[in-house]
Amino acid sequence: MRIVLTGGGTGGHVFPLIAIARELRRQLPNAELRFIGPAAFGADALERESVVVRGIIAGKLPRYPTPRLLLELLKIPAGFIIAFWELYWFMPDVVFGKGGYGMVPVVTVAWLFRIPIVIHESDAVTGLSTRICARFAKEVLLSFPATTALPRLVEKRAHIVGNPVRKTLTQGNPQRAQQRFHLALKPVVLVLGGSQGAEELNSLMVQIAPQLATESEVIHQTGARVADRFAREIALVLEPYPDTLRFYHVVPFLDEAALADAYAVATVVVSRAGAGSIFELALTGLPTIFLPLKSAAAHHQERNAAILADLGAALTLSGANLAPHLLLGSVEHLLKDAAAREVFRTRFRAFAKPDAAADIAATTIRLGQRRS
Incomplete structure (x- = not known):
């Protein structure tokens, strides 16, 4: 055929x-x-x-x-x-x-x-x-x-x-991830801007990087086009905070094997709300904070994220709620509250196909x- x-x-x-x-x-x-x-x-x-x-x-x-x-x-x-x-x-x-x-x-x-x-x-x-x-x-x-x-x-x-969804994305290995990304033993926040990156999300992360790199470890897919510039911005903003830069890992793009390992080691995810990311993350059940892309055609990312928020399967920040302190507070809440993470994990997996x-x-x- x-x-x-x-x-x-x-x-x-x-x-x-x-x-x-x-x-x-x-x-x-x-x-x-x-x-x-x-x-x-x-x-x-x-x-x-x-x-x-x-x-x-x-x-x-x-x-x-x-x-x-x-x-x-x-x-x-x-x-x-x-x-x-x-x-x-x-x-x-x-x-x-x-x-x-x-x-x-x-x-x-x-x-x-x-x-x-x-x-x-x-x-x-x-x-x-x-x-x-x-x-x-x-x-x-x-x-x-x-x-x-x-x-x-x-x-x-x-x-x-x-x-x-590529099912291999559920076959990552935490030990391999630790070696691949040179991780310590802190909780990991995975930040996904999509295959082409996301300028607004990247800008928000620069503003909260000092706090996140102090309390956790970050793997951030920025998009290849802006990776070098973003890495310089992160280095500059973390310079006053000794020994934090090694906890913020900027990667241009996560290929299939690297993404699977990142999923395996992540505690919390911050992501755009494209359908591909949503259904991949649903398969893993990872507690996720979605930041819908405002410029997406017909506001489809906002609608995607709203469906999950209505189900209690994920957190969503958009519009007036899309502020650095609110994003930081949401991440810190999920990092500290294991019971909340388990609730989101159960509901998110139930949504998966x-x-x-x-x-x-x-x-x-x-x-x-x-x-x-």
């Missing part, structure tokens, strides 16, 4: 695709897997899973007026032409779209070829690309209950499966077999 995977070009799309690719291989070892989409991020990771990568140009309409608008408009027809070419010569049995602007040309052309389509929405607010592509899909799979902005025409084809990747792979294979 030939299967095409497609989606946008960030870690929030690529990492779930890796989980799905592994499940497709497990359930259908001889499947031919090909990714067609923006290949700027994660192409090498997909290729390591024996997925053939075919990069295309994909236009992304900016949410605000910008000089890039004309360039993005020119990319749109180019993306459709390249998608047509790639699908015509490969002619898959089924297409799986993981969301993001990169899947629009591929899904649309697949519909023209009458190829069955499965799409998945990660967030609690349906993105524009999903709303467009859902009309062409045989199956629409969702991560969150009560997902909003879903076209009424496709609601009957929608099913909640959760967000696919560990079989999401398997369920998505099974649905994709079933539709592909109908065409074969």
Whole structure:
């Protein structure tokens, strides 16, 4: 069976695709897997899973007026032409779209070829690309209950499966983490800004770094683009506090093995509220403070985090509550209160969907077999 995977070009799309690719291989070892989409991020990771990568140009309409608008408009027809070419010569049995602007040309052309389509929405607010592509899909799979902005025409084809997660992230080792990050024996606060970093979160952490590095140890994924600058800022702010810099570990990006070890050793997590991070953390059950990204499209991170807060599965700081002293107080509360951590751990794990990747792979294979 030939299967095409497609989606946008960030870690929030690529990492779930890796989980799905592994499940497709497990359930259908001889499947031919090909990714067609923006290949700027994660192409090498997909290729390591024996997925053939075919990069295309994909236009992304900016949410605000910008000089890039004309360039993005020119990319749109180019993306459709390249998608047509790639699908015509490969002619898959089924297409799986993981969301993001990169899947629009591929899904649309697949519909023209009458190829069955499965799409998945990660967030609690349906993105524009999903709303467009859902009309062409045989199956629409969702991560969150009560997902909003879903076209009424496709609601009957929608099913909640959760967000696919790489299960290896639960196989970290605390002793290996201690060696990898050169940790002492203090409680560990893991800070995750996403695969591309998060400027606001990084700024907040600079302001509370002296207190955190005194009371605990910090592993902070900053994003590769700002890692060097952030490391200099941390060194400067910790300079008046002797022997604290060695307790603040700045890392540009945590690959799969490093992230698994970081999860294994963490006591508390501070994270953005993207769906990928939420479902990974739910699988681990780690007590988490979510800081939703205000600029996220349709405020989907705020909606994601609100669902968990309503369930009592995590803490959320946003808007007027997103202040350094409140973040510090929340972290210190969780570090000191083992009973509170256990309550969050139990509720968060109950929210997890560990079989999401398997369920998505099974649905994709079933539709592909109908065409074969």
